Each structure stands twice: as structure tokens, then as C-alpha cells.
Amino acid sequence: MLVTTTVAFLARPEVLGAAAILAIAYFLLPWAINYVQLQRLKKPAVDVPVLNLKGKSFDEAAEYYLYHFKEILQQGYDRFKTVYKKGAFQVWGIDGYIVIVSPQYLEELNALGTDTLDFHSASQKRIIGEYEWLRIADELEAHTILTDLTRNIGNLLPNIHKEIEHALATEWPDCPEWRPVKVWPSMFRTMALVISLMIVGPELSRDEYWLSTMINFVEDVFVGGWQLKKYSLFMRPIVARGLVPGIRSVWRHQENARRLIVPMIERRRAEKARAEAAGEDYVKPQDMVYWLAEGAAKTNPPRSDANVAELCLMMNFAALHAATVTLTNIVFDLAARPEYIAPLREEYAAAKAKYGGGLTEKQAILVNSLSRLDSFMKESQRMNPGTLTTFSRLVRRDIHLSSGLHLPAGTHILVPAAMISLDGDVYEDPLQFRGFRFHEQRAAAEDTMYAKQFTTTSPQQMHFGYGRQACPGRFFASAVIKCITMHLLEEFDLKLVDPKAGRPQNAIKGAMNIPSETAEIMMVRRQ
Numbered sequence: 001m002l003v004t005t006t007v008a009f010l011a012r013p014e015v016l017g018a019a020a021i022l023a024i025a026y027f028l029l030p031w032a033i034n035y036v037q038l039q040r041l042k043k044p045a046v047d048v049p050v051l052n053l054k055g056k057s058f059d060e061a062a063e064y065y066l067y068h069f070k071e072i073l074q075q076g077y078d079r080f081k082t083v084y085k086k087g088a089f090q091v092w093g094i095d096g097y098i099v100i101v102s103p104q105y106l107e108e109l110n111a112l113g114t115d116t117l118d119f120h121s122a123s124q125k126r127i128i129g130e131y132e133w134l135r136i137a138d139e140l141e142a143h144t145i146l147t148d149l150t151r152n153i154g155n156l157l158p159n160i161h162k163e164i165e166h167a168l169a170t171e172w173p174d175c176p177e178w179r180p181v182k183v184w185p186s187m188f189r190t191m192a193l194v195i196s197l198m199i200v201g202p203e204l205s206r207d208e209y210w211l212s213t214m215i216n217f218v219e220d221v222f223v224g225g226w227q228l229k230k231y232s233l234f235m236r237p238i239v240a241r242g243l244v245p246g247i248r249s250v251w252r253h254q255e256n257a258r259r260l261i262v263p264m265i266e267r268r269r270a271e272k273a274r275a276e277a278a279g280e281d282y283v284k285p286q287d288m289v290y291w292l293a294e295g296a297a298k299t300n301p302p303r304s305d306a307n308v309a310e311l312c313l314m315m316n317f318a319a320l321h322a323a324t325v326t327l328t329n330i331v332f333d334l335a336a337r338p339e340y341i342a343p344l345r346e347e348y349a350a351a352k353a354k355y356g357g358g359l360t361e362k363q364a365i366l367v368n369s370l371s372r373l374d375s376f377m378k379e380s381q382r383m384n385p386g387t388l389t390t391f392s393r394l395v396r397r398d399i400h401l402s403s404g405l406h407l408p409a410g411t412h413i414l415v416p417a418a419m420i421s422l423d424g425d426v427y428e429d430p431l432q433f434r435g436f437r438f439h440e441q442r443a444a445a446e447d448t449m450y451a452k453q454f455t456t457t458s459p460q461q462m463h464f465g466y467g468r469q470a471c472p473g474r475f476f477a478s479a480v481i482k483c484i485t486m487h488l489l490e491e492f493d494l495k496l497v498d499p500k501a502g503r504p505q506n507a508i509k510g511a512m513n514i515p516s517e518t519a520e521i522m523m524v525r526r527q
């Protein structure tokens with residue numbers, strides 16, 4: 001009886017009609033909304049030439065951007081000096097225009113507040129899509145790196161040296177004879193151990209569960225971002241709520257980090273309270289967990305311990321990949337130019353003799369004195385930066401630049417850092433690798449001492465970004481890369497597998513310029 005009544009009800013023309021309308025709305029509405037959103041995105045908001053759309057569909061242009069961004073950037077950069085009087089051009093990226101601006105604007109742009117030009121929203125949009133499934137950049141994190149970490153580099157170095165020695169013994173193949181060795185995996189593990197030590201300190205740093213959480217988090221943030229961007233604009237806010245596997249993995253890593261780090265913070269807090277009550281000195285831990293927890297207590301409102309644990313993961317996200325890329329490039333360049341190895345060893349030996357060597361508080365001075373190595377690192381980064389563009393910023397409020405260029409709110413801008421580094425007006429013989437060029441410039445003129453360091457940023461040296469959001473971790477990265485490189489050169493001789501084939505080539509995808517993860521060089525342990 002009930003079945004018959006239901007069937008009769010469903011068969012009524014008005015019910016059938018309503019069902020048809022609902023079905024159409026269900027399938028058609030998302031498509032229509034997505035279509036309208038896409039059409040809006042496809043209309044360029046900035047009046048400067050688009051370099052990758054001529055004769056191509058938007059999908060083809062996105063593909064071209066992914067695999068030919070370097071050529072596009074070079075073409076546009078060359079025209080800054082002649083044709084593009086407004087000092088800007090744009091490309092159609094994965095899902096929107098990106099405006100590439102000339103470095104001539106850097107001072108003007110840097111004077112703007114973060115409410116007008118926003119680094120954090122740009123990172124959020126570029127890496128993970130616009131939706132808040134993860135907070136990708138954070139002021140407390142950047143501030144703690146720039147202040148506490150940078151101030152304490154000298155104190156951390158003795159333990160960092162020990163960690164590198166441990167990594168060299170356990171993560172690097174034993175090669176009593178010359179043999180081919182894959183560089184990336186050993187570099188990655190060595191860097192991961194050192195960064196883990198800096199973040200969580202010795203009590204947790206070698207814990208494999210924590211290490212895999214920390215390492216997989218980095219990978220899964222990118223995976224989550226890519227998976228999300230495969231959905232239509234309409235669906236993204238919905239699936240970003242955990243319907244994408246990569247996003248769920250990221251949340252799982254965060255949960256693991258909270259489980260490991262929150263009890264650590266609570267234990268330390270109890271130990272500190274006990275020591276203070278007993279009138280004893282509390283020995284402050286020297287790691288990010290401690291510094292971040294101290295900083296978090298002072299914010300208004302105070303941040304939770306859970307948030308500190310999440311920031312520890314984010315810190316690793318900013319640090320591990322960029323530092324491993326830079327280090328691997330340096331090792332490839334050393335293998336390709338073994339003539340630099342003896343002068344670098346000589347410099348290290350002299351510095352050790354002068355500053356005492358060993359595990360002393362003079363470690364920071366020793367590391368800072370390695371001017372030849374600093375120069376080699378900077379030259380390696382100049383020729384092969386990890387990203388072709390930096391100064392990624394989202395315009396929050398309309399900007400009118402002095403040249404007349406109008407950047408409306410919503411514009412995503414970048415600066416072509418790699419092209420500046422290959423500009424003959426900026427660098428002499430820009431296509432020549434001259435490992436000691438910056439060392440020679442520093443030696444020749446006192447006033448360029450600090451202007452030519454690996455960590456220096458300026459409109460001519462953009463690989464750590466520029467201005468108020470320039471990389472806060474660059475001083476730490478510089479010290480660690482120097483230590484690892486010197487340990488490596490003390491322990492091994494290096495050369496290319498096939499000198500005729502040259503240095504292993506990097507792979508470029510979009511703005512990323514990444515050294516090969518499988519390339520080998522020849523290595524032998526020194527007697």
C-alpha cells in the first residue's frame with residue numbers, strides 16, 4: 001500500500017518536474033558558478049603584456065608556464081630595459097595571472113605595509129590554494145627564527161657539528177675506493193637531522209617517528225595543494241575540508257606533532273617551576289620548541305602549546321627543502337670544479353688554527369670567517385637558485401606606482417630573481433662560474449665586506465627574498481651549509497662521474513629549479 005502510494009506520488013508531473021529541476025541545478029549550478037569564476041579570473045586586471053597566451057588556450061598557457069617559465073622570464077626581463085616601460089609583464093599560471101615586476105620597484109614596494117602587500121596570503125595561495133586548511137606562514141615563527149635562533153647560532157654549533165659527524169658516519173656510504181654516490185638522499189637526511197636538532201633539541205631529534213612526521217609533512221603539504229588545485233574553483237572550498245587525501249595526511253602529521261611536542265612543553269614548564277621554587281637555576285633548552293613556547297606565552301591572546309607544535313612543523317617546511325636544494329647544488333658545483341677544493345680546505349684549516357677549532361664558543365666566528373666558502377656558496381646560488389622568482393606578494397589594496405603602473409587588489413606579484421643574477425649589467429661575466437668572485441670583491445674593498453655575503457639581500461641579490469619578509473632563516477642556513485660542506489670536504493674527495501657530461505642538470509617546473517634527486521657524483525673517503 002505504502003509502496004503504491006509513494007510510486008504514485010513520485011509519478012506526478014509536478015514532482016517529476018521538481019526532481020528534474022533539482023538534478024539540473026545540482027549538476028549545472030556548480031559548473032555555471034565555476035565558469036563565471038574562471039571567466040572573471042581570465043580577464044587580466046593589470047594593463048601589461050601577457051607572455052604565454054598568444055595563440056594558446058588557457059590550459060596550454062598553464063602547461064607552457066610550468067615547463068618554460070625560465071624562457072618567459074628571460075624574455076620579459078630583457079624587455080624591461082627596452083620595451084616594457086612600465087617595468088612589468090604577466091603570465092597565466094595554473095589558475096590566474098601572475099605579474100612579474102622589475103626590481104626597479106623594490107624600494108617603493110617594500111615601503112608599503114603588510115596590509116597592502118602581503119607575503120603570507122601570497123604563500124597561502126601559491127602553495128596550498130586559498131583555503132585555510134593549513135596556516136602556511138606565521139609572524140611568531142619568522143620573528144623567533146630571526147631573533148632567538150639567529151642569536152644562538154654559536155651556542156648550537158657544537159651540537160650541530162656532532163650531528164653532522166653522526167650523519168656522515170651513518171647516512172653517507174662508506175667509500176674506501178672511488179664510487180658513484182647519489183647526493184640528494186644523503187644530503188636530505190643530514191640536513192633533516194640538523195634541522196630536527198634545531199627544532200626539537202637532542203631529546204627528540206633522532207626519533208624516527210618524529211623525523212618521518214617532519215619529513216612527510218613537507219611532501220604532503222605540496223601534495224595536498226596539488227590535489228586541491230585539480231578540483232574546480234567551485235568545489236575547492238568544499239573538498240578543502242578534508243576530502244582530499246593529501247590534506248588529511250597533513251592534518252595527521254599535525255596531530256602527531258602535537259602528541260610528541262605538547263607533553264615536552266608541559267614537562268619543561270613543570271621542571272622550570274620546580275627549579276624556580278627550589279631557588280635553583282633552570283638550564284634553558286636551546287631549541288625552537290622552547291623559544292616558540294616562550295614567545296607564544298607573550299602573544300595576545302597567548303598561543304596554545306598545540307599551536308607551538310604546529311609551528312615546529314611549519315618551520316621545517318620553510319627550512320628543510322630550501323636548505324637541501326642549496327646544499328646539493330653546492331656539492332654538484334664542487335664535484336664539477338674540484339680545483340676549488342684545496343683552497344677551501346686551506347681556508348678552513350687556517351680558520352681552525354686561528355680560532356681554536358674544536359667545540360668552542362668561537363665556532364660562530366670561525367664559520368663567519370670562511371669568506372672563500374661563503375663566496376662559493378653565493379656563486380652556486382647565483383647560477384642555480386632554488387626558485388627563479390622571489391618576493392611573492394599578494395596586493396591587498398590598490399597600488400599606484402610612481403611609473404603609473406596600477407596594481408589592483410588581488411594581484412599576485414613576483415620578482416625575477418634568477419634573471420637579475422644573470423644580468424651582465426649587474427654581474428661581470430654573468431654566465432661564468434667564478435667561485436671566489438664575491439670573496440675577491442670583499443677582499444678588494446672594505447665597504448663591500450657585508451654587501452657581498454651569502455646572506456646579504458638587496459635588489460641585486462634576491463635569492464633570500466627582500467625587505468621585511470626576507471628569509472629570517474638565512475643566517476642559520478648559511479652556518480649549517482658551511483659546516484656540512486666543510487665536514488664533507490674534510491672527509492671525502494669529490495669529482496663528476498663523467499666530466500664530459502658536466503654537472504648534473506637541474507629540473508625546472510614553474511618557478512622551482514631543483515637539483516636532480518637521483519644524480520650521482522664520484523666520492524672517496526680521504527685517508
Ligand code: HEM
Nearest residue numbers: 142318319322323326391392464465466469470471473477
Ligand atoms: C638556503 C636555504 C634557504 C633559502 C634559499 C630560503 C629562501 C627563502 C625565501 C626566498 C623566502 C621568501 C622571502 C621573500 O619573499 O622576501 C623565505 C622565507 C622564509 N624562510 Fe627561508 N630560505 C632558506 C632557509 C631557511 C631556513 C633554514 C629557515 C628556518 C630556520 C627558513 C625560514 C623561512 C621563513 C619562516 C620564511 C617566511 C618569512 C616570513 O614569514 O616573514 N628559511 N626563505
